[in-house]
Amino acid sequence: MSITVGSVGNLQCIVFQMAKIAFILLCHKDPDAIIGQANMLTAAGDCMAIHFDARARPEHYRKIREALADNPNVTFARKRIKCGWGEWSLVQATLYAVEAAVEEFPHATHFYMLSGDCAAIKSAAYAHEFLDANDVDFIESFDYFESDWIKTGMKEERLIYRHFFNERTQSKRFYASFELQKRLGLTREIPADIQVQIGSQWWCLRRRTIEWILDFTRKRRDVMRFFRTTWIPDETFFQTLVRHVVPDEEIRTRTLTFLMFTDYGMPVTFYNDHYDLLLSQDFLFARKISPEATELKTRLGALYADDKAEFKISNEGRSLFSFLTGRGRIGRRFASRFWETESTLGRDRELMIVVCKKWHVAKRLLDKLRHVVNVPAIEYLFNEEDTALPDLGGIQATLGKRTRHRRALMRMLFDYYDTDRLIVCIDPASLDLLHDFNGDRSTTKILEIQCQFSDDYLAGHAMRVGLAGEQTPPETLERLLPTIRGDINFESDRIRDAEFENHMILREGDDVEQHAGLIARFLDVGPEKALEVAQTDHLFAD
Structure with a gap:
């Protein structure tokens, strides 16, 4: 909830503005799901800015634009770019969508990052009341060097060397460039007044914070140049800038999007039989929802519009998943499904x-x-x-x-x-x-x-x-x-x-x-x- 002081005649009045969410949606596939997601979330009075990957099929983008053309609560990033995992392009795409949302939706009080694989696991009323009661920013933001957020692989090397190629699609060039810089000692300094943070890319930030960040990006070109050639900046850019511009007491170092990872380091996918589990978690959204979990999506969509829904929060999801998979249970509800004989690559793949x-x-x-x-x-x-x-x-x-x-x-x-x-x-x-x-x-x-x-x-x-x-x-x-x-x-x-x-x-x-x-x-x-x-x-x- 935000408070605005204004005047009418000689009387001063205080206006309480209830939470209004601008969803920032980064997506690259499944246009029908994107259209449904946008219509569902905006039907409750919220709004959405969409960046659809420029690498995706043009006919998919046209379909989304045409289907949502008459929805005044949906806008699109003014510029579309090709996105790649681990690249600066993901951050830039987010900034383009954020800028469109700030300009198009002046009454939005919160900006919430989503992907096409996310789904609401609470009602709109619950989400608005939750944000009204917590005047803070929700973003994972841990010290890059002191925390153990990075378990394996590159750590300091993500920052002190310049990364021009994508490790997944241009691995030979990525590592050749990296090894050459190491041999020649071509390291660089982190901007002196910046303490790099790390965390999940799924955040929810207040409007004031978003405006501060956009102002920072225009003034601090040195910081922007630095992050453009770091590796996996979507885990560090917003996490660092929020901590730089917002007092610590106004930051909750957590995400409002429920996600889990398997022992293989892959995101856990949720299916039709996870409905009760998801509702009991202390989060507003969850990812990844299986494209084939149509029943789950339907039930969650109906739930989002239910102003009377009540929720009992037990928050046992992660510990229960660790317990069951740790014992090797091959079940339909919680355990990993990789080795099931009936497993599929995915209908849309x-x-x-x-x-x-x-x-x-x-x-x-x-x-x-x-x-x-x-x-x-x-x-x-x-x-x-x-x-x-x-x-x-x-x-x-x-x-x-x-x-x-x-x-x-x-x-x-x-x-x-x-x-x-x-x-x-x-x-x-x-x-x-x-x-x-x-x-x-x-x-x-x-x-x-x-x-x-x-x-x-x-x-x-x-x-x-x-x-x-x-x-x-x-x-x-x-x-x-x-x-x-x-x-x-x-x-x-x-x-x-x-x-x-x-x-x-x-x-x-x-x-x-x-x-x-x-x-x-x-x-x-x-x-x-x-x-x-x-x-x-x-x-x-x-």
Whole structure:
């Protein structure tokens, strides 16, 4: 609640302004869910500013703009940018949305950060009363160096070195730049009057605080330059600035969004059977809600509009989750679901599989794709032990584990890269993997690259896989080569006989225009980008 002093005639009066929330929504997918979320939250009298990732599909953005055009409580960031996990772009997108909300909604008293995976777990009336009763800012803000908020990986290095590349999509460049700066001693000082803080990006700040922060960003260009090249600034930028401009006694070092993490370091996803658990937590929102938890979303939507709803807060969610998963319980309500046989990659996700016997051809294609489309691409993760993979708690450690927990691994990779589209390479001999992924509720596409195999290549292949050696007589190799060629053709025939939906065959001998057409269908991109990929230099060279 804010208090405004004004005058009418000769009388001075005090106006009590009840909480009005401006939600700051960063999103990049699922336009129908975004539209529903916006209409639900603004129906209670609040407002919303949306930044929809410029990397997302243009038709999705148009759909959102058209559906919400008549809603006066919804505005959009004046500028859209391409966002990447760990990059400054996430902070910049937030600032663009915040600036739009401040300008468009002068009566908003609080600004609340949300993602498309968040959902209200209390009623609007409860949320407004809660904020009225607590005239403070809610943001996790722990000392960067003294706290143990960062468990593993880079710490000081996030700040004292400049990070120009994305670790997830440009890992080679990221680490090459990092190592070069280390070798040359190119460290930098943190601005002297800034004590860096760290915490969750999900905050709720008062209008006065937001205005102070925006004013700070205009005046302190040195601080802005510093944060632009830090790594994962969405965990440090607002957390640091709030502590810099707001007295400590007006800050509650906590988030109002309920979230938990598994032992793998991945966010826990909530499903239909978590409704009672979520309502009992001392939070206003929760993330991540499964896209398939339609019943949960419906019930929470109805709850948000229920002014009479009462809540009994037990707040046992995190301790209960730790207890149950720590005992290894494989249940439907709280335990991790990674290893359940019926687990799915997700109905709204798209897995694109490049199948090719010549691994170097597929890798060359993936290297080109990384520069043309913003989709994470992973090489032969089920066939090659040393394929570069993020640390996912050990499940990625061996080929055996990856294959045994294939769907779990893929789900974790989708979550790690925060994407709904993923490209992987699989050897054509791995027909069981193709069957498994094609049987999932996600969308699966297969681009099979059929290469031409010379006798010299097949002889080298025989040596690489141990069928022949340096001392193998030429006549033995001559008898062996037709068998190897027949085996390769047999693998391709089995894939074709499986009649997979969305199975495309790119043949080495076809022209570039034919290749471009297949790549456009496979990647769902325009003809220009598809042609750029198809024209990859020396794609089929051995």
